[in-house]
Amino acid sequence: MVIAIDGPAGAGKSTVARALAERLGFTYLDSGAMYRCVALAALERGADTSDAEAMGRLAASLAIGFDGERVELDGRDVSAAIREPRVTEASSLVSVHPAVREAMVASQRQLIVAGRYVAEGRDIGTVVSPDAPLKVFLTASAEERARRRAEQTGEDLTAVLAAQRERDARDEGREHSALRAAEDAVELDTTGLALDEVVDRIESLARERGLV
Numbered sequence: 001m002v003i004a005i006d007g008p009a010g011a012g013k014s015t016v017a018r019a020l021a022e023r024l025g026f027t028y029l030d031s032g033a034m035y036r037c038v039a040l041a042a043l044e045r046g047a048d049t050s051d052a053e054a055m056g057r058l059a060a061s062l063a064i065g066f067d068g069e070r071v072e073l074d075g076r077d078v079s080a081a082i083r084e085p086r087v088t089e090a091s092s093l094v095s096v097h098p099a100v101r102e103a104m105v106a107s108q109r110q111l112i113v114a115g116r117y118v119a120e121g122r123d124i125g126t127v128v129s130p131d132a133p134l135k136v137f138l139t140a141s142a143e144e145r146a147r148r149r150a151e152q153t154g155e156d157l158t159a160v161l162a163a164q165r166e167r168d169a170r171d172e173g174r175e176h177s178a179l180r181a182a183e184d185a186v187e188l189d190t191t192g193l194a195l196d197e198v199v200d201r202i203e204s205l206a207r208e209r210g211l212v
């Protein structure tokens, strides 16, 4: 069973999904980390991230796993490496390819079938788990999202805002699994809200729906 938390970068998905999973005793799934693993593998191999076929083959060949907070790529701990800005950028490029998405969605479905998950991403409620009994679409203003990301990574705010605008356009405009809220998703604007307020709200929804 899955609680789906979707939304754009910087809307607070990771922090919220992690905290919610901990509160409810569910497992946390960071689907973005999987696209980041494909991007890292492509960069390490010097492969062309715009080559749809090569990226699809690469994605299907990788063993991506989680051990608590640790992200493993072919048995190697890549938790830090996948957060580098160059990987962030490349992950947005590789995730446009349908074959890459197919491979990631299949792995994600395999994982979530076996337990109770809070899964975070862009397409959990629309594609990975359209039957999820609770779907939340988190948003926040572009400025607030960029400020949060800059605080996290120490990058320059203006640069973050510009890169974010490009990534948003790519995520929302791509042909396959474009970022959008599922029709039955609860939309939650986190601008100016404290983490606890957001988690409280989702926890109440989960309780109202008898999920915990």
Ligand code: DC
Binding pocket: 009, 031, 032, 033, 035, 036, 088, 091, 092, 093, 095, 120, 121, 122, 123, 124, 167, 171
């Ligand atoms: O959430 P994140 O920043 O770690 O995601 C990295 C990239 O992966 C981002 O450009 C969007 C993409 N992504 C996706 O296409 N589908 C998902 N379910 C999760 C992430």
